[in-house]
Amino acid sequence: MGGEATKSISKEVLWGGGQSPFSVSYGKMMMWYFLVSDALTFGGLLTAYGFVRASSPDAWPIGEQVFRSLPGLDGEYPLIYVALMTFILIVSSVTMVLAVESGHRNDKNGVVKWLGLTVIGGFIFLGSQAWEWSHFIHGSGGSYLLAENVSVTSDDGQTFDLNKGDAIYMDHDFGHLAEPWSEGNPMVSLQDSEHGIKLVQNGEHTHEAELHALTINKYIENESHVSGDQAMKLWNARSESFSFGANMHDNEYAVQQSYANFFFFITGFHGFHVLSGVVINIIIFFMAYRGVFERRKHYEMVEKIGLYWHFVDLVWVFVFTFFYLI
Amino acid sequence: MERDDLIVNDSYSLNSHHSEEEGAAIRKNVWKVTAILTLLTTVEVIMGIYFKRAETFTWSMIKWSFVILTLVKAAYIVLVFMHLGDERPNLKKVVLAPYMMFIGYLLFIAITEGFAHLGNSTLFQ
Numbered sequence: 376m377g378g379e380a381t382k383s384i385s386k387e388v389l390w391g392g393g394q395s396p397f398s399v400s401y402g403k404m405m406m407w408y409f410l411v412s413d414a415l416t417f418g419g420l421l422t423a424y425g426f427v428r429a430s431s432p433d434a435w436p437i438g439e440q441v442f443r444s445l446p447g448l449d450g451e452y453p454l455i456y457v458a459l460m461t462f463i464l465i466v467s468s469v470t471m472v473l474a475v476e477s478g479h480r481n482d483k484n485g486v487v488k489w490l491g492l493t494v495i496g497g498f499i500f501l502g503s504q505a506w507e508w509s510h511f512i513h514g515s516g517g518s519y520l521l522a523e524n525v526s527v528t529s530d531d532g533q534t535f536d537l538n539k540g541d542a543i544y545m546d547h548d549f550g551h552l553a554e555p556w557s558e559g560n561p562m563v564s565l566q567d568s569e570h571g572i573k574l575v576q577n578g579e580h581t582h583e584a585e586l587h588a589l590t591i592n593k594y595i596e597n598e599s600h601v602s603g604d605q606a607m608k609l610w611n612a613r614s615e616s617f618s619f620g621a622n623m624h625d626n627e628y629a630v631q632q633s634y635a636n637f638f639f640f641i642t643g644f645h646g647f648h649v650l651s652g653v654v655i656n657i658i659i660f661f662m663a664y665r666g667v668f669e670r671r672k673h674y675e676m677v678e679k680i681g682l683y684w685h686f687v688d689l690v691w692v693f694v695f696t697f698f699y700l701i
Numbered sequence: 702m703e704r705d706d707l708i709v710n711d712s713y714s715l716n717s718h719h720s721e722e723e724g725a726a727i728r729k730n731v732w733k734v735t736a737i738l739t740l741l742t743t744v745e746v747i748m749g750i751y752f753k754r755a756e757t758f759t760w761s762m763i764k765w766s767f768v769i770l771t772l773v774k775a776a777y778i779v780l781v782f783m784h785l786g787d788e789r790p791n792l793k794k795v796v797l798a799p800y801m802m803f804i805g806y807l808l809f810i811a812i813t814e815g816f817a818h819l820g821n822s823t824l825f826q
Contacts, residue, residue: 396789396791397788397789397791397792397795398788398789398792399788399792404792407792407795407796410796411796411799411800414800415800415803415804418800418803418804418807419807422804422807422808422811423811425811426811426815429816430815430816437753437754438749439749439750453749453750454746454749454750455746458742458743458746461742462739462742465735465738465739465742466735468778468782469731469732469735469782471782472731472781472782473728473731476719476724476727476728476731477724479718479719479723479724479727480718480719480720480721480724481718597753681783682783685778685779685782685783686783688778688782689775689778689779692771692774692775692778693771693775695745695771696745696767696768696770696771699749700745700748700749700767701764701767701768
């Protein structure tokens, strides 16, 4: 008869119930299920990022040309800071494994020591990300878009045919004064100088910046500098469209805003995961310190939060590749 | 309280504890994996600094090696740090198979249907 079993199953194959067929506790299995769903969220976000990037008609900024600063240092250090952040997260993942491993040996002091170091690593990562965001939001000098097609010769003698809508980048000092000036601040005025043009801000302290050089292709190709009368040509062809740093509706790095939006959303969502991980780590740290797990006779809680913490590291590995490297 | 979800003699169940020797072996493996992850990240960063994006075959090879290196790192993190490698095969499958299926499907749809209006796939160019 249809629907009825015709074959008998031996008892060794059949699960008799009573014990977990996965050999893990309910809590740990649910942590795994949560991580699978969370990984699908990040997978969806990164797929959306790749799709928008691949279908974008304008050039996408190059990671090593956008992210090349180190706190407190001048000069260019492409990717070094993000690499450092990646390393910090890997190290904090290692201290977490060692905390879990100490838990398996019921070594309370080991758990407290390694979990404490993991919390410190988490704070260092969060601080690094705050600096990274601050730097991304402030930008380096700002950009403006061309109102017409221009042909210029760069300082190294190459000729560039630029189109209406291409971005031109200012240096830090000039951009610093160009921002209030472009917003119509009456304290800042544009004046002729012997080298061409300068911006003057009158106030308690007078600030001046001259237009020495402009940069083209700063974030999308090998950048070139343009100075002198060629820079004046680029300056005179400017449109009203200025961008300084990045915010929710405008950014200096790319023509398309989806670049900044994806950066804020994906790294922000990951950063929020790190923050909640650090908070849970702190709670588990104090529980371990006060001997809660010692009385419970097992440190499974450390193992569960460990899974979450490694997941945060795992996501960063992918964000690092798709946002900064490719 | 009596727990009903534990299996006797399982190395990761709650009532079994690792000895000093087992701990030492696990720690040794952890340091080995740490060294591998650090090395792979260093290689990625050096490649990232040295090779510029371009419309060349070399660049697309570099791009795919970034993806492969990332997947290798991910495998080490999941299998060793999250010790999914030491779990029972059925748990491994329950965690990995649905994820692979959904993400594989999503990528397939994004690459094929997402670019259908352009007449061809541009993601792999």
